[in-house]
Amino acid sequence: xxxxxxxxxxxxxxxxxxxxxxxxxxxxxxxxxxxxxxxxxxxxxxxxxxxxxxxxxxxxxxxxxxxxxxxxxxxxxxxxxxxxxxxxxxxxxxxxxxxxxxxxxxxxxxxxxxxxxxxxxxxxxxxxxxxxxxxxxxxxxxxxxxxxxxxxxxxxxxxxxxxxxxxxxxxxxxxxxxxxxxxxxxxxxxxxxxxxxxxxxxxxxxxxxxxxxxxxxxxxxxxxxxxxxxxxxxxxxxxxxxxxxxxxxxxxxxxxxxxxxxxxxxxxxxxxxxxxxxxxxxxxxxxxxxxxxxxxxxxxxxxxxxxxxxxxxxxxxxxxxxxxxxxxxxxxxxxxxxxxxxxxxxxxxxxxxxxxxxxxxxxxxxxxxxxxxxxxxxxxxxxxxxxxxxxxxxxxxxxxxxxxxxxxxxxxxxxxxxxxxxxxxxxxxxxxxxxxxxxxxxxxxxxxxxxxxxxxxxxxxxxxxxxxxxxxxx
Numbered sequence: 001x002x003x004x005x006x007x008x009x010x011x012x013x014x015x016x017x018x019x020x021x022x023x024x025x026x027x028x029x030x031x032x033x034x035x036x037x038x039x040x041x042x043x044x045x046x047x048x049x050x051x052x053x054x055x056x057x058x059x060x061x062x063x064x065x066x067x068x069x070x071x072x073x074x075x076x077x078x079x080x081x082x083x084x085x086x087x088x089x090x091x092x093x094x095x096x097x098x099x100x101x102x103x104x105x106x107x108x109x110x111x112x113x114x115x116x117x118x119x120x121x122x123x124x125x126x127x128x129x130x131x132x133x134x135x136x137x138x139x140x141x142x143x144x145x146x147x148x149x150x151x152x153x154x155x156x157x158x159x160x161x162x163x164x165x166x167x168x169x170x171x172x173x174x175x176x177x178x179x180x181x182x183x184x185x186x187x188x189x190x191x192x193x194x195x196x197x198x199x200x201x202x203x204x205x206x207x208x209x210x211x212x213x214x215x216x217x218x219x220x221x222x223x224x225x226x227x228x229x230x231x232x233x234x235x236x237x238x239x240x241x242x243x244x245x246x247x248x249x250x251x252x253x254x255x256x257x258x259x260x261x262x263x264x265x266x267x268x269x270x271x272x273x274x275x276x277x278x279x280x281x282x283x284x285x286x287x288x289x290x291x292x293x294x295x296x297x298x299x300x301x302x303x304x305x306x307x308x309x310x311x312x313x314x315x316x317x318x319x320x321x322x323x324x325x326x327x328x329x330x331x332x333x334x335x336x337x338x339x340x341x342x343x344x345x346x347x348x349x350x351x352x353x354x355x356x357x358x359x360x361x362x363x364x365x366x367x368x369x370x371x372x373x374x375x376x377x378x379x380x381x382x383x384x385x386x387x388x389x390x391x392x393x394x395x396x397x398x399x400x401x402x403x404x405x406x407x408x409x410x411x412x413x414x415x416x417x418x419x420x421x422x423x424x425x426x427x428x429x430x431x432x433x434x435x436x437x438x439x440x441x442x443x444x445x446x447x448x449x450x451x452x453x454x455x456x457x458x459x460x461x462x463x464x465x466x467x468x469x470x471x472x473x474x
Contacts, residue, residue, distance in 0.1 A: 063127050064095075065095070065127060066092075069094075071095030074093045074094075074444050074451065075093075077089065077112050077114055079113075088112055088113065091107045093472070095435035095436060098436065110163065111134035112131045113134065115174075115232070116129060117130035118177070120155075123185060123210075126154070126157075128155050129160055131153070135149070149171065150165070150172050151165050154214060165216050167215065170203055171193055172208070178244035180273040185211040186210045187209045190207070190208065191233060204223050205225060206223050236309035239336065240307070240308045240336075241273075245271060270282065270283035284340040288313065288315065288348075289331070298312060299312040301370070302335075303347075305379070310333060312372075315329070315368075316331065326363055327361055328367050332348075333346050349367065349399075353410050355412070364387050367385055373432035373441030373456075374441050375443070376457065376458055381408075382408065384396055384443055385399065391417070393417070393418040396445060397413055397414065398413065428443055428444075440457055440458070441456045442454060442456050447468070451468070451469045
């Protein structure tokens with residue numbers, strides 16, 4: 001199995017989405033893990049655990065389980081905006097046969113921020129977690145010369161270890177994890193700093209090539225000017241050639257004294273992977289991810305089960321820039337041997353699409369977050385679409401995969417609203433995970449009270465009444 005990062009979790013959230021949902025971060029999980037045995041027999045808890053396995057493959061395979069106990073683990077970054085502190089707490093909640101295991105959940109208040117990246121950086125067969133940590137820790141003074149730095153929490157039998165900084169001079173911001181040279185080792189992509197503002201002291205981007213040592217040192221570090229505005233990056237093998245590709249998306253740079261328009265055209269830069277690393281290429285057409293505040297970084301998934309990674313592009317649908325309306329839409333740019341968008345025509349989904357519940361209203365932000373997985377086990381990927389601004393409380397929508405393999409079927413869409421489950425708000429998270437190890441993909445939704453688990457199953461979704469795991473306070 002390729003050491004492939006969960007790209008949908010790797011995408012950088014846009015500024016307005018961060019303000020609405022909070023940063024997505026993760027845990028300091030030096031947790032004890034499940035300590036189940038590798039052969040699938042009972043661990044110390046006496047619970048029978050499934051043998052280690054790769055996940056179904058309809059979503060990002062093999063990246064959900066940090067300790068290889070057969071259950072995918074949930075991770076997020078929570079930000080307390082009232083405290084005024086930079087960064088947030090990294091929270092990890094292990095999976096188990098009964099769902100999210102609150103008793104083994106851990107948190108680290110070490111000033112973390114998104115994006116969270118998953119993948120096997122050191123080649124030991126365990127999924128690792130990558131996050132960014134602020135130079136100032138809560139309650140500590142800033143050290144001279146301190147900068148934001150990517151850190152790796154290495155996976156193992158006991159779960160994630162303590163954070164180890166990526167060895168690189170100056171600030172290193174990991175915005176994507178990808179095997180850009182096809183050597184089987186996962187690489188970290190640094191976007192650099194100051195490109196959008198044309199800062200004379202800007203730092204060019206870099207590639208930290210894997211495999212990584214347990215001390216955070218990459219095999220080699222190569223400078224790379226991405227020739228793109230600051231923002232996020234999306235990675236995946238969009239042309240099925242065995243090399244991961246990179247798409248950089250951000251708000252365009254402006255000349256001095258030039259006022260940006262109310263609906264700016266997003267600046268994009270696309271690089272195809274090769275034996276020599278990323279090579280500049282023409283960006284995909286029809287991304288249509290402009291919003292009032294810039295551009296959304298696309299997420300990824302295989303929407304039709306053909307084995308080629310597709311782009312899930314949120315944004316678009318700006319109804320009235322003057323009024324600040326952004327109902328949102330989701331554009332599926334299908335991967336193909338010639339590159340994304342060169343084969344099958346793009347699919348555009350919105351709340352105006354027949355079968356999808358609701359109607360597009362200002363600041364609904366339909367499609368701001370989306371992910372794929374097989375929730376009903378029929379072998380066809382299903383699509384989950386988040387609408388964080390729906391009725392100021394949020395909803396997510398499930399589009400089952402069509403039986404003919406053509407992709408998500410809007411005619412069978414089902415919406416899940418906050419009011420239905422007694423919460424003030426609800427927001428689906430990605431990547432989609434198999435938390436209880438039954439080979440059906442589940443959905444973990446964040447609410448003000450904690451994490452609501454919607455279990456997949458063959459008969460219906462959710463397979464049973466969703467269960468709430470309260471937020472970790474220790």
